[in-house]
Amino acid sequence: MKTFHCDKCGQLVFFENVRCENCGSVLGYLPDDMAIHAFEEDGEGTLRSPDLRLAGRGYKKCVNYAHEDVCNWMLEAGEASELCASCQLTRIIPALSSEKNRLYWKRLEAAKRRLLYTLWALHLQPTPKLNDPDAGLAFEFLEAAPGQPVMTGHANGVITINIAEADPSFREKTREDMGEPYRTLLGHFRHESGHFYFDRLLADSDRLGEFRALFGDEREDYAARLKAHYDNGPPADWNERFVSAYASMHPWEDWAETWAHYLHMVDTLDTALACGMMLKPKRAGDPELVIEKQPVRSDDFDDVLNDWFALSYVLNSLNRSVGMPDPYPFTLSTPVIGKLRFVHKVVRSRF
Incomplete structure (x- = not known):
């Protein structure tokens, strides 16, 4: 996730913020712009942003922002819906x-x-x-x-x-x-x-053959596999082939666990990129990190993987320094990396 700043005063703000703690401006997220903006009342019940790119455009709070305090997303003032995207x-x-x-x-x-x-x-x-x-x-x-x-x-x-x-x-x-x-x-x-x-x-697509070669045949009886998993537990060598024990239950769960892991990786790397995070170790051969572009925009998954190994190493090390559990308690085997590479290819096909 990228970093956000208040349009009015430049203060660093977070994705969940509804108010700038520096200048007091109302904040809201515009999903189409993928950015947090500051807003001010225009005297006619419409909210407007000081961002010049949004000049002339009026907005309103999602009703769950305005009345329920469970949201901070905005809509254009003329939209018929009272709910955000x-x-x-x-x-x-x-x-x-x-x-x-x-x-x-x-x-x-x-x-x-x-x-x-x-x-x-x-x-x-x-x-x-x-x-x-x-x-x-x-x-x-x-x-x-x-x-x-x-x-x-x-x-x-x-x-x-x-x-x-x-x-x-x-x-x-x-x-x-x-x-x-x-x-x-x-x-x-x-x-x-x-x-x-x-x-x-994937379903009914020409990618199913490659999917089945990596994850298995999703047509296997799900209920039977689920019962076997909870009756007998995962196979003893699950960590050699799966990202989690639950992923070994059925190819559908293997895909979902791998997909979730991929989102975990790319979002964390994207945040590190937005914050300008780098690793320049004092000793040659220790993990280095220089993220040059968003992971989802990289054609080479190995670059993403190398960045992830370096970042997860330092995240775990920092947590251990303050007595906290590892934020990344996983080991990626070669088969799991192959599955993650497949997810990356599927996602990249959307660009």
């Missing part, structure tokens, strides 16, 4: 009968917007399912009830997220119980988007 994708929200659920909804929307930023950057902007029932995307944020469990997952263009995943204590306990090295809310969104884009980019 992100909120239009959410078709079920948690019951707002408790402040806890409102907080979970806010966290869910924030993670979703991070995913959408990356999808826009990859030229993979989804269409709301309301507008395209066959190929569109929708999100449902559901709460479990006694006798009514909620499974996070994807089916037919609908991504369901159990709102309990927005509770760090629940998520950490689940991570420990399942023996996972890594479990984040954003990671759930990235993984489930992988299932959606399998249908959009």
